[in-house]
Amino acid sequence: MTGFLFSITFLVAAPFWALMILLPHWSWTRRIAGSPWIVLPPLLIYGALVAGAFTEVLPAVAQPTLGGVRDLLGTADGAAAGWAHFIAFDLFVGRWAYLDSREREIPALLMAPILLLTILLGPLGLLVYLLVRTRFAVKTAP
Template identity: 30%
Template sequence: MWQTLFDFTNVIALGGWALLILLPRRESVLACVLYGGVGLLCATYLVMLVALVGNLVDPAPAAGTAPNPAFEYSVEGLMAMFRSEAAIVVGWTHYLALDLFAGLWIARDADGRAVGRLVQVPFLLATFMAGPAGLFAWLIARLFLRADETENA
C-alpha cells in the first residue's frame, strides 16, 4: 500500500513540475499545477497523516525493529517515527507538496519580473531537487532583478 501511495504522489509531483517547466504559463496551467498538483498532494498528505496518527493503518515498521513509540519531538523521536514506511511516505509527500508550491511561487514571481523561462529553469530544477536550496537561490537572485510595477510578492 505505501509503495503505491509513494508512486502516486511522485507521479502527481512530476506531472506538476513538467507542466510548470514545459508548458506556457497560462492561468489554466498554473491553476492545474496549484490544484491538481499542490492541492492533490496536500489532500493526500492530510488523509495519510490522519490515518497514521489516528492509528487507522499499520505503519509497517522496518523488519527487526520495535513498534514506533508515541511521537516525541526530538531527533530520537523523529528517528523512531521514520522507521516506518508510512511515516516515510507521509514525510516525502510533505516535501513534494511544499517544494512544488515553492516552485509555483518562483515561476509566478519570475514571470512578474519579466525573467525569461530559460533563466528560471535552473532555479526551478534546484527547487525540485533540493527545495530550500533552490528557493534560497531564487530569493538571492530576485534581489538583483527588476520588479514589475505590479509585483505580487
Template identity: 35%
Template sequence: MYEKLFALASIATPFWLLMMLLPSWRVTRFLANSAIFPIYLAVLYAVGIVAAIGSMGFGFMQDFGSVEGVIRLMSNPDFALLVWLHILCFDQAVGHYVYRDNMEHRYVPLPVQSILLFLILMFGPFGFLCYLALRAIRKRAKVR
C-alpha cells in the same frame, strides 16, 4: 495505504515539466493560477497524516525533539513515505510560488526560471534560496 498515496502523488510531476518547459503556455498558467497541484498534494498529505495520527496517536510527535527519535520515525517505511509526501507538497508549493512570482515580475529570464525550478524540485530549499538571491539582486539593480 501510504504506498497508494505515494503513487497518487506522482500525478503532480507533469506540472513541474510544464512550469519548466512550457512556462508561457496558457494551460500552464491556468494550472498555476488554480493552484490545483499544490492543493492536491496537500490533500494527499492530510489524508496520510490523519491516518498516521489515527493509528499512532500524537505520541510520535515527541520523537521530533531528538536525533534518535527522528531516525526511529524515519526507519518506519510508512512514516518515511508520509515524510516524502510532506517534502513533495512543500517543494511543489515553493515551486508554484516561484513560478507565479517570476511570471508576474520577471526577475529572472525564463530559462533561468526553469533551472531554478529544477533546483527546487531536486534540492528544495537550496533552489528557493537561489531564486531569492537572484530576485534580491535584480530588485536592487532596478532601484539604482
C-alpha cells in the same frame, strides 16, 4: 497501500512541474499554476498517510526529539508521509517562484534549473531563487 501512495505522490505533482519548466509562457500554465490548489493532490496523500498512522505521528510532532523524528521517518508510513510533505511544500514554493519570476520577467531558461533544483532539494532551490530575484525588479505597467 502506503507503498502505492508513496509511488504516486510525485506523479500527481509532476504535471505541474512540467508546465512551469517546459511551458512557462503558455497561457494555461499561468492559469493552472495561479491556483494554490495545485498542491491538493499531494496534500490529500499526506492527509491519508498521516490519518493512517496518527498515533505514531502525533507524539513525534507534538514533542519532537531527534530520536523520535528519526524513528517515525524510519517507518514506511513515516517516510511516505515525509515524502508527501516534501512534495507538497516544494511544489508550493516552486509555484510561488514561478509566479513571482513571471512578474519580474526572469528568463525562463534561468528559472528552469532553479525549479529543477527546487524539485530535488527544495530549500536550496528556494535559496537560489531568493538570491536571483534580488537582481530583477517587479515590472509595473506604464
